[in-house]
Amino acid sequence: MINNQELIFAVDENNQPIESVVREKAHAEGIWHRGTDIIVMNDKNEILCNKRSMLKVHSPGCWDPAFGGHCLAGQDILENARQELFEESGLNAKPEDLEFVETIKWDNGLNKEFRYVYVYRWEGDLKDLKLEKEEVDEVKWMDLKNVAANKNNKAEWSPMPYIDLLIKRFSN
Template structure:
């Protein structure tokens, strides 16, 4: 059972906690860390996208941020981001490797696996420069079906036109783009 901090509109914990499933069932605001992994190949910026496994409670089979995760109660954004990178992709980083890009507020009201899903999260968004082949990542198969590199411009176009099954918000792409070389 995952216990999360309930947070206010700025992302500050209120002192209350909630179980993850209840947060999504009831729409309780909570925090997540998002890490976009990027590389520069032949003068083109590429992003590593993960394809969520079909058993995920939300957005099964959709392309998503390189690494993301809920922040356990009592934890903070950076330690959670570092832990998720290790768990999901077996990538070890230091805090200084992560470039803070900004914060987003995401509100999703939908249904997955015939269950109501109300996700109200505040996420800190980070960029990590890492040039590694997709096959070199060790995936947490309970979470991730696969990973693939895509040119940034292609990702933007496919998200904007909704031609790629995804759960990516354009605001995050805008935030990370500001930090490209």
């Protein structure tokens, strides 16, 4: 659920904890904070991309190769990744099934985040997903290279600062 007033975990430019702040304030004032990106991939290295709801503040109506969100105040990062994946897709990942890729320091103007990137392998049927309509309009499988080809297409795609890491790690 979208809640711009929730308390998130603020950090300094070295990812050291500072305090809890309201999410809206973190974005408005350029305060560093933490978030998670969970990339769902199948055995063909296709990515389960989601079309962001028009209700989203950032990149509404755009395609996104990751599920994820902001780490709440006091929340464990891995637990946040599991929670965000479940809330947005209905996928209930065990901690050991989330493969940690890397932490990315991402500065997109006022949105300054340390993004913890995970990959979750899934081979299920799209009909079994339970999409959170406030966050996700639709999903579809897309080839990793096709997703990467859109990394600069800001009109139709949400920013994906981790895509080069995925190409390097998972391209055949």
